[in-house]
Amino acid sequence: MLNKQIVQSALQKIKEKHQEADNLAYTFFEKAMQNDEFKENFRQIKQAEMENAKAEVYGQPLAYDLPKLYSKQEKILNQIGIEPKAISPHYTCTKCDDTGYVNGLICSCLKHEINNILYEKSGLAKVRNNNFKSCDFNIFDDAQKTKKLYVLLENWCKKDNGYLNVLLIGKTGAGKTYLMQCMANKLIESESIVYFTSAFEMNQNLLKYHTTFDETKADNIALLLEPDYLFIDDLGTEPLLKNVTVEGMYNVISERMRNNKKTVISTNLSPKQIQDYYGDRVFSRLLCQTSSLVLNVENSDLRLKK
Ligand SMILES: [Zn+2]
Numbered sequence: 001m002l003n004k005q006i007v008q009s010a011l012q013k014i015k016e017k018h019q020e021a022d023n024l025a026y027t028f029f030e031k032a033m034q035n036d037e038f039k040e041n042f043r044q045i046k047q048a049e050m051e052n053a054k055a056e057v058y059g060q061p062l063a064y065d066l067p068k069l070y071s072k073q074e075k076i077l078n079q080i081g082i083e084p085k086a087i088s089p090h091y092t093c094t095k096c097d098d099t100g101y102v103n104g105l106i107c108s109c110l111k112h113e114i115n116n117i118l119y120e121k122s123g124l125a126k127v128r129n130n131n132f133k134s135c136d137f138n139i140f141d142d143a144q145k146t147k148k149l150y151v152l153l154e155n156w157c158k159k160d161n162g163y164l165n166v167l168l169i170g171k172t173g174a175g176k177t178y179l180m181q182c183m184a185n186k187l188i189e190s191e192s193i194v195y196f197t198s199a200f201e202m203n204q205n206l207l208k209y210h211t212t213f214d215e216t217k218a219d220n221i222a223l224l225l226e227p228d229y230l231f232i233d234d235l236g237t238e239p240l241l242k243n244v245t246v247e248g249m250y251n252v253i254s255e256r257m258r259n260n261k262k263t264v265i266s267t268n269l270s271p272k273q274i275q276d277y278y279g280d281r282v283f284s285r286l287l288c289q290t291s292s293l294v295l296n297v298e299n300s301d302l303r304l305k306k
Pocket of ligand 1: 006093094095096097099101107108109110181
């Protein structure tokens, strides 16, 4: 389960919409019930619905003409100046009727609300405009190569192409963070749950996890494990904490890979430095040829002109 508080506050927003739709419909219904003709017809509709349902169960012919009663109701509502549709609730999400779940599975509207919260929390909200559509390649030294790289990564975001991890290697100023923001924004459009964090912040959460011994322990790393996509910016800039950083990093990456969840990492470190820093186990996970797409942004000469 994703961070409980986040799911709950997202669900709360959906439920509020549900309640609002119900309240609005009820206001119109109450108004209509003040009309005696409507009230009597409505009573007949309820009775007919019940009797017809019973008849259906016992395989008997339907005794009541429901369509006729419905059309009478519509006529009365029009006469008293109420839009017939207004007495039924109109939910924002037609897939789940603003309940957040469809057949026990999380609905896209709830994912959207969760993403809205994660958006604010991870600072992505401030870079909403950094996306593949608005990218100006002319600001890069080599527009053609940059474009190629962007197309490759945009396609990775669109398709399930086998690579679980993407590793962007390159010096500061190569545009790695910008590129990751474009990817994150693209994935959010496709209703995936996305969390964007820095290696520094991730390290702090791993430390909290390491030093928490009550029931909130797991909450510290839920956002690292559960989202469909995790972005870790600037790996290698965080302090290496004994028993925390390397172990935590290995566990997060392994757990995510086991659950088929994707991770995108940017780093200034060279592959050799990754191995020296984090050891063979992390190295083999992150630079595995079959599961990781490793791109050397540096070699593509993607430095920003300014
Ligand atoms: Zn929904």
